[in-house]
Amino acid sequence: MQPINIAIAGFGKIARDQHLPAIQADPNYRLVAIADPHASLSGVPNFPSLDALLENLPELDAVALCTPPQLRHSQACQALAAGKHVMLEKPPGATLSEVEDIKASATRANRSLFASWHSRYAPAVGHAAAWLSERRIERVNIEWKEDVRHWHPGQTWLWEPGGMGVFDPGINALSIATAILPRPFFLQTASLSVPENCQTPIAASLTFSDRDGLPIGAEFDFLQTGPQTWDIHVDTSVGRMTLAQGGSQLWIDDKLEYEGKDREYPGLYERFSQLIRTGQSDVDVTPLRHVADAFLNGRRTVAAPFSDSA
Template identity: 50%
Template sequence: MSEASARPIRLGLVGIGKIARDQHIPAINASPDFELAATASRSASVDGVPGYRTIEEMLAAGHDLDAVSFCTPPVGRHDLVSPAIAAGLAVMIEKPPAATLSEARAMTRAAEIAGIPFYTSWHSRAARHVEDARSWCAERQVSRIHVEWREDIRQWHPGQEWILEAGGFGVFDPGINALSILTAILPKSVVLSAATLDVPRGRGAPIAATLQGTSGDAAFSADFDFLQTGEQTWSIHLEDAAGETLSLIEGAGAMTLGGERQPASEDSGEYPHLYAHFATLVREGRSDVDLSPLELVADAFLLGEHRATEPFSF
């Protein structure tokens, strides 16, 4: 990347859906580190940027790319990412990194062999108060952890049938954001002991779930719901052995200590942080891979009691 270090990183973007338009493209356009050079999508494009239907067509077009960012659903991610790795391009992946652990590990190993930067991004880890919570946990003995992650699938994923198909993660698509924060802030690993998965009849992925387990001596529980209407809830509540409490609310965009809301510093947003980090990885030739949130979701599917619920339609 010696040549690329003197100019913006020429980026290809694969998958032009809601998350790409809402988050990735604004962050890329605002970044001094990147130039959006080409896109690949079966059904959409970006004005003023060369667009192709497949990643193979995009790579063959010769846009002198340095890196590729993937914003597609997790199913089939391995087949999409493999051509970019084979071409020697740095890779960034939207969460969750893949539909299966074996697929995620195969991509990671392929990137290691190819010697290219590989980044499994977790956007919620870039939320404003995650580092504050990590410091709080490091200084005390956490005794209780409870997650409430409830949102409206119709609001955030309108018409996205894939998310309730097998491999689409269902409620764990947002729920894995909470797990990505927990695995970043807790000094000890979360170990699941039980789970329930509520799957609508005719669907392949859960629309609600509960988890139970431990993190060291701390009791862990989580409530995930994709049918929350009205006010949305993205909260993580922590209590230490002395009874002191910390709550990450609004997806860790805000925080309370002892119930009192804490002042917030200015913040550029989660996706600008991700792309700034990816630029550093690309220029330094390093990777950043963490599959622990995906491992917890896999454990939930292995352990979970599957309960059939009423059919769901968008």
């Protein structure tokens, strides 16, 4: 079987640290180009734009879009119209309506579209979903707190409309919760703390509930120093299950039941190749919908100005 000729559009930190090694390690792919006006990679052709990439590489099969979400709609539709399969980094677009239009474009082009949620491929997530499927869930508490200055230095687009602020990591937690909990859940309240010099929140406190009244709380913070917290606690009739370290560890009460190696992005690319080979798409917008609900219904408070150098 011939490898899939793939290019990366947008070659920033996530693309370099995660997408590139995942592609290089997967025999299903051949990396054939990079498209970025400010970054390049030796050993493959480099193009300043997606336009130039599509014009000069007719043998290209697929594009991984790692550009900021504000650019995803036009770029995805352009790549699909050119007959290319498309993977969308999370979030899949700046708005829900844009993602719906991208889906329609993929259908018209008869090409595979993958809205990727990398945290769902953390090693313990599947184990957590299986464990919870056989227990009665009583309460869920999500804690997703990290240091934005460490993980996203200089990424000013995070603080502009469409950048999502603390929901950029927070949506990872929501992508896991929507995968492991057995029923859909819905926003009840949201409190968003927005720096006075920014357009997006630096912290958020959310409550959700499903149709049976299950209480679900989430605390997101972009100013956590010291140890970072990426945990989901689920109280059940037989004890507490905790997905820790972003989904890499599964704890039952105080006992570590499972810990696996990081294969989030390799898992994404395995899934993408399956979709391409079988002519399917996978476009779940549920995590993005929860974020949109928080922006729509959240109560905003003004926080101190944010500076990368503080």
